[in-house]
Amino acid sequence: MIRKLVAAVALSAIGTISLADGHGGVKVGMITTLSGGGAGLGIDVRDGFMLAIAQSGNENIEVIIEDDQRKPDVAVQLADKLIQSEKVDVLTGIIWSNLAMAVVPGAVAQDKFYLSPNAGPSALAGRGCHPNYFNVAWQNDNLHEAAGAYANTAGYSNSFILAPNYPAGQDALTGYKRLYEGELAGELFTELGQTDYASEIAQIRASGADSVFFFLPGGMGISFLKQYADSGVDIPVVGPAFSFDQGILQAVGDAAVGVVNTSQWNKDLDNPANVAFVESFQAEYGRLPSLYASQGFDTANLLLSAMETADINDQDAFRAALQAANFQSTRGDFAFGPNNHPIQNIYVREVIKEGDIYTNKIIGTALESHGDAYAAECSF
Amino acid sequence: MSLILLAEQVLNGLQLGVMLFLMAAGLTLVFGVMGLINLAHGSLFMVGAFAAAAVAGATGSFLLALAAALAAAAAAGALVELLIIRRLYDRDHLDQVLATFALILIFSEGTRWVFGSFPLYLSIPEYLSGPITLPGGIQYPLYRLTLIAVGLLIAVGLFLLISRTRLGIQIRAGENDREMIAALGVDISKLYTIVFALGAALAGLAGALVGAIQSVQVGMGEPVLILAFVVIVIGGIGSIKGALIGSILVGLTDTLAGVLLPLLFSQFMSTSAAASTGSALASMLIYILMAVVLIMKPTGLFGARA
Numbered sequence: 001m002i003r004k005l006v007a008a009v010a011l012s013a014i015g016t017i018s019l020a021d022g023h024g025g026v027k028v029g030m031i032t033t034l035s036g037g038g039a040g041l042g043i044d045v046r047d048g049f050m051l052a053i054a055q056s057g058n059e060n061i062e063v064i065i066e067d068d069q070r071k072p073d074v075a076v077q078l079a080d081k082l083i084q085s086e087k088v089d090v091l092t093g094i095i096w097s098n099l100a101m102a103v104v105p106g107a108v109a110q111d112k113f114y115l116s117p118n119a120g121p122s123a124l125a126g127r128g129c130h131p132n133y134f135n136v137a138w139q140n141d142n143l144h145e146a147a148g149a150y151a152n153t154a155g156y157s158n159s160f161i162l163a164p165n166y167p168a169g170q171d172a173l174t175g176y177k178r179l180y181e182g183e184l185a186g187e188l189f190t191e192l193g194q195t196d197y198a199s200e201i202a203q204i205r206a207s208g209a210d211s212v213f214f215f216l217p218g219g220m221g222i223s224f225l226k227q228y229a230d231s232g233v234d235i236p237v238v239g240p241a242f243s244f245d246q247g248i249l250q251a252v253g254d255a256a257v258g259v260v261n262t263s264q265w266n267k268d269l270d271n272p273a274n275v276a277f278v279e280s281f282q283a284e285y286g287r288l289p290s291l292y293a294s295q296g297f298d299t300a301n302l303l304l305s306a307m308e309t310a311d312i313n314d315q316d317a318f319r320a321a322l323q324a325a326n327f328q329s330t331r332g333d334f335a336f337g338p339n340n341h342p343i344q345n346i347y348v349r350e351v352i353k354e355g356d357i358y359t360n361k362i363i364g365t366a367l368e369s370h371g372d373a374y375a376a377e378c379s380f
Numbered sequence: 381m382s383l384i385l386l387a388e389q390v391l392n393g394l395q396l397g398v399m400l401f402l403m404a405a406g407l408t409l410v411f412g413v414m415g416l417i418n419l420a421h422g423s424l425f426m427v428g429a430f431a432a433a434a435v436a437g438a439t440g441s442f443l444l445a446l447a448a449a450l451a452a453a454a455a456a457g458a459l460v461e462l463l464i465i466r467r468l469y470d471r472d473h474l475d476q477v478l479a480t481f482a483l484i485l486i487f488s489e490g491t492r493w494v495f496g497s498f499p500l501y502l503s504i505p506e507y508l509s510g511p512i513t514l515p516g517g518i519q520y521p522l523y524r525l526t527l528i529a530v531g532l533l534i535a536v537g538l539f540l541l542i543s544r545t546r547l548g549i550q551i552r553a554g555e556n557d558r559e560m561i562a563a564l565g566v567d568i569s570k571l572y573t574i575v576f577a578l579g580a581a582l583a584g585l586a587g588a589l590v591g592a593i594q595s596v597q598v599g600m601g602e603p604v605l606i607l608a609f610v611v612i613v614i615g616g617i618g619s620i621k622g623a624l625i626g627s628i629l630v631g632l633t634d635t636l637a638g639v640l641l642p643l644l645f646s647q648f649m650s651t652s653a654a655a656s657t658g659s660a661l662a663s664m665l666i667y668i669l670m671a672v673v674l675i676m677k678p679t680g681l682f683g684a685r686a
Contacts, residue, residue, distance in 0.1 A: 036599040189659040198392035206385045219595035232511035251499035
């Protein structure tokens with residue numbers, strides 16, 4: 001009953017930004033998480049995306065924004081609605097890998113383009129790849145591979161690793177182990193959305209590990225870090241940027257300072273596109289952008305760049321234009337690999353306190369021009 | 381696995397259990413006395429956490445924050461009872477579910493409207509932070525021990541309230557026969573408001589206490605609400621004692637299964653597969669527990685009626 005109700009609520013559009021739908025116009029359906037636990041991520045992606053659209057002044061693009069509430073069934077219904085009744089050309093916006101797995105294969109099979117601003121499950125990068133599916137953020141394993149590479153250089157040889165039990169969590173631990181050369185003191189899967197980590201922390205304490213790697217995005221990371229800091233365990237922590245992004249650092253506070261994390265983007269990356277992005281995002285929304293915002297921004301700019309050289313109705317030309325990635329990324333150098341996933345640098349960042357604001361600064365590069373491990377399995 | 385680790389996990393299970401009890405107590409009272417299914421109980425948990433975070437941010441005092449959580453949740457509870465819930469007592473359970481589900485959406489979006497979508501900061505006070513060493517060499521966070529103590533104290537207080545005070549007599553009488561105590565001259569509508577506000581205050585307190593070690597964010601109440609419903613079904617609807625026993629059972633099952641099952645599976649599987657299968661099965665186990673209890677005792681462990 002509740003399920004039906006939720007679906008009914010979700011079906012009413014959250015917001016529609018309507019512009020001209022003329023010749024060569026592109027209609028974009030954005031399905032993202034705007035309410036409930038993971039809303040901060042979706043809001044950042046949406047805000048970054050819409051900022052790029054607004055800055056382009058391009059009036060041939062119409063964006064329909066829907067809220068998936070982090071529920072796969074809701075996302076699937078929204079996708080059906082956007083494809084069948086709204087007749088969108090491009091879908092984008094999904095944050096969570098389990099939702100992406102539910103929506104993307106169906107959407108690309110109906111000849112729609114899907115541009116992922118976040119989720120990059122391994123199943124869609126390897127054998128399940130599709131020429132119409134482009135990931136503008138990363139393949140899920142990437143930041144974790146970088147964390148594993150960093151652990152080697154930091155001299156860690158006995159890591160305790162944990163992640164939630166869902167596709168991106170499994171990719172995370174696989175990714176960390178791919179480049180990490182040491183031993184594992186323990187390996188744990190937590191529940192998605194879990195809020196209490198006392199039991200995991202007790203196991204970390206008892207394990208004799210010399211480092212902890214964790215992937216707990218959003219609120220899960222806040223809970224874990226607060227409880228870890230209070231537990232008195234002082235084993236150094238490494239993680240991907242998701243638990244240390246701008247949106248949640250303020251809620252973690254001092255417990256995060258000094259923690260090393262890996263990211264493909266940071267606000268202090270020195271390239272003109274990024275400097276302009278950080279400044280304009282702050283001016284527009286009154287807060288610092290997160291990596292999710294940068295991904296949304298890059299996704300929109302990729303789409304805009306393709307619209308400049310190709311007509312969406314000529315799918316082959318449009319696909320080639322997307323594949324060329326001829327846009328100024330906030331990450332600097334950006335290119336697509338053979339499976340339409342990024343080839344990019346991944347940096348090591350450290351959490352610092354800047355005045356009253358907790359944020360990150362780049363302290364090194366973990367991996368240069370890094371692709372993903374699944375590209376070889378993909379053949380279009 | 382060492383005994384120290386096991387003891388620590390038992391404490392963790394206990395702590396989860398007593399926090400669940402604070403949620404379940406209000407839920408079971410409201411269901412028992414008024415026959416109302418209140419899905420919005422988790423929203424009151426969230427209201428408590430947000431009120432605490434806001435007051436702690438403004439004043440820096442954790443005690444004031446707790447007081448604010450109690451007051452805000454009780455006030456929100458009383459208000460909701462007076463304006464909306466009151467009209468639902470005579471309705472079908474389906475109508476109650478529908479209306480209180482609407483309340484969840486209103487509370488969530490209202491909170492987002494006031495506080496924004498990003499999690500708030502609420503932290504443990506200095507004097508309760510850090511671990512202490514228990515007999516046997518167990519390092520355990522002081523704050524979690526405090527949570528166990530506070531939860532158990534409230535359980536004792538509630539038990540006394542129900543068994544020893546005039547209000548308690550009225551509540552028990554209300555559970556047995558609503559019409560009769562109204563006929564005997566008890567102001568039933570006032571009693572309902574008080575019971576609802578009391579349940580809300582407990583949920584708000586739980587939200588504030590737990591919020592300090594978790595993430596204070598919109599929607600934080602719903603996962604706890606589901607567990608709280610499992611608890612009152614196991615414990616028997618309307619029974620405070622059942623809520624306490626049920627909470628601790630669920631807390632211990634959830635925590636210990638999460639630790640022991642992966643360990644068990646790793647005897648005959650690879651570590652990764654064991655971690656993944658074990659944790660998947662562990663998250664199912666409380667529902668399996670609920671099913672078993674319902675098969676053995678359809679009214680729950682301490683439930684008087686179906």
